[in-house]
Amino acid sequence: MSSEMANAATEVAHEAAHTSGEYIKHHLQNLTYGQLSDGTWGVAHSAAEAKAMGFWALNLDTLIMSFLLGAIFLFVFRRVATTMVTGVPSSLQNFCEWAIEFVDTSVRGSFTAKNNMVAPLALTIFFWVFLMNLMDLIPIDWVPLLMTSLGVPFFKVVPSTDPNATFGMAIGVFLLVLFYSVKMKGFGGFMGELTLQPFGKWGMPVNFLLEGVNLIAKPISLALRLFGNMYAGEMIFILIALMGGAWAGFSLGGITLFGSQILLSLGWGIFHILIVTLQAFIFMTLTVVYLDMAHQEHH
Amino acid sequence: MNINATLLAQLIMFALFVWFCMKFVWTPIVAALDERKKQIADGLADAERAKQDLELASRRSAEILREAKEKAGEIIGNSEKRASEIVEESKTQAKVEGDRIIAGAKAEIDQEVFRAKEQLRTQVSSIALAGAGKILGREIDAKAHNDLLDKLVAEI
Numbered sequence: 166m167s168s169e170m171a172n173a174a175t176e177v178a179h180e181a182a183h184t185s186g187e188y189i190k191h192h193l194q195n196l197t198y199g200q201l202s203d204g205t206w207g208v209a210h211s212a213a214e215a216k217a218m219g220f221w222a223l224n225l226d227t228l229i230m231s232f233l234l235g236a237i238f239l240f241v242f243r244r245v246a247t248t249m250v251t252g253v254p255s256s257l258q259n260f261c262e263w264a265i266e267f268v269d270t271s272v273r274g275s276f277t278a279k280n281n282m283v284a285p286l287a288l289t290i291f292f293w294v295f296l297m298n299l300m301d302l303i304p305i306d307w308v309p310l311l312m313t314s315l316g317v318p319f320f321k322v323v324p325s326t327d328p329n330a331t332f333g334m335a336i337g338v339f340l341l342v343l344f345y346s347v348k349m350k351g352f353g354g355f356m357g358e359l360t361l362q363p364f365g366k367w368g369m370p371v372n373f374l375l376e377g378v379n380l381i382a383k384p385i386s387l388a389l390r391l392f393g394n395m396y397a398g399e400m401i402f403i404l405i406a407l408m409g410g411a412w413a414g415f416s417l418g419g420i421t422l423f424g425s426q427i428l429l430s431l432g433w434g435i436f437h438i439l440i441v442t443l444q445a446f447i448f449m450t451l452t453v454v455y456l457d458m459a460h461q462e463h464h
Numbered sequence: 465m466n467i468n469a470t471l472l473a474q475l476i477m478f479a480l481f482v483w484f485c486m487k488f489v490w491t492p493i494v495a496a497l498d499e500r501k502k503q504i505a506d507g508l509a510d511a512e513r514a515k516q517d518l519e520l521a522s523r524r525s526a527e528i529l530r531e532a533k534e535k536a537g538e539i540i541g542n543s544e545k546r547a548s549e550i551v552e553e554s555k556t557q558a559k560v561e562g563d564r565i566i567a568g569a570k571a572e573i574d575q576e577v578f579r580a581k582e583q584l585r586t587q588v589s590s591i592a593l594a595g596a597g598k599i600l601g602r603e604i605d606a607k608a609h610n611d612l613l614d615k616l617v618a619e620i
Binding site: 197221238243281332 | 466482
């Protein structure tokens with residue numbers, strides 16, 4: 166994962182950030198746009214400034230990256246869809262067809278009701294999340310370094326390490342779950358499902374508490390699982406990058422650290438390919454399962 | 465790491481992406497896939513039908529061939545029979561003809577012989593008559609001795 170580059174970048178970042186703690190914080194800070202303390206609107210230049218902006222602020226890096234990645238995904242698939250031939254397919258078309266068949270089979274496997282929205286939803290989730298996660302494999306210092314040289318103070322390149330992105334999706338899924346629960350079972354039916362089990366009508370408060378937690382846990386676990394995995398992965402990449410950052414001339418320790426960084430970032434990067442794909446797949450599958458449960462008449 | 469309005473923006477973006485994917489990506493691609501599935505199924509069915517047709521045709525051609533062979537054999541047999549018949553017929557005909565010719569020739573010979581005999585007889589009788597006349601020294605009246613002559617002629 167181009168450790169030399171990361172290494173060099175680490176040193177540069179060190180000049181700016183001085184300590185490991187500041188380096189890590191710098192890497193974990195989103196580019197936030199909002200109202201500054203002096204009343205003007207602009208980009209926050211420190212974590213404290215970003216925090217002070219409150220709810221009505223936007224993480225520009227998350228928005229830009231996730232929009233770009235989603236647009237790339239849709240652009241490629243849309244191009245295939247418009248140039249689709251029923252005869253012998255091109256390799257890109259082949260790939261898209263494979264992806265669609267894959268998603269379709271996995272949706273058919275876990276979604277029993279009939280809903281034309283679920284499969285495209287699953288496809289979007291899989292590729293969007295996959296691409297967002299994949300940004301984790303870009304050497305962690307490249308983009309922040311580039312952005313710093315352009316005068317942009319922060320830039321987190323992996324949108325799925327921003328809880329806003331994962332919660333945004335998870336809440337979208339949750340709203341769909343609520344919508345289809347009410348649509349399929351009626352408001353009364355849905356309420357009944359929430360309050361009349363598992364203990365019958367005399368245990369209504371307990372039932373509601375249990376089922377409520379059960380319901381709320383779905384989007385939260387969905388969002389936090391993805392966020393947690395990606396955030397932790399990013400964190401480990403940062404820590405690995407710090408090893409080379411401790412470079413202080415040709416000493417035994419320095420060379421060992423430098424070699425370790427190369428080996429570890431390579432190993433972790435390869436392992437991360439698995440996590441990147443797996444998390445996208447899990448998010449997709451759980452979404453389908455939750456929607457399937459929303460469509461089921463009984464648990 | 466702050467939760468802020470990015471969440472709402474991401475939610476809206478997500479909804480738009482899903483909508484776009486459903487409307488402009490999934491539907492046309494799946495339609496095309498179904499279309500191809502249908503084409504392949506049709507193609508396979510056609511191939512199956514063609515195979516059946518081929519089998520039928522080959523069975524039919526084999527039958528026709530067999531029939532033709534049979535017919536040819538029959539024709540050859542017939543013609544051989546006919547040929548031997550013709551040979552046989554011509555043989556008998558030739559024989560009959562030959563017999564006829566022989567019989568005719570025989571009859572002619574007989575006739576010739578008879579005629580020669582007759583001629584000879586008349587000549588003999590006239591010679592005899594002339595001889596007798598000479599012997600007797602006078603002419604024999606042929607009329608008067610006609611019955612005698614006839615008797616003589618018959619005897620010869």
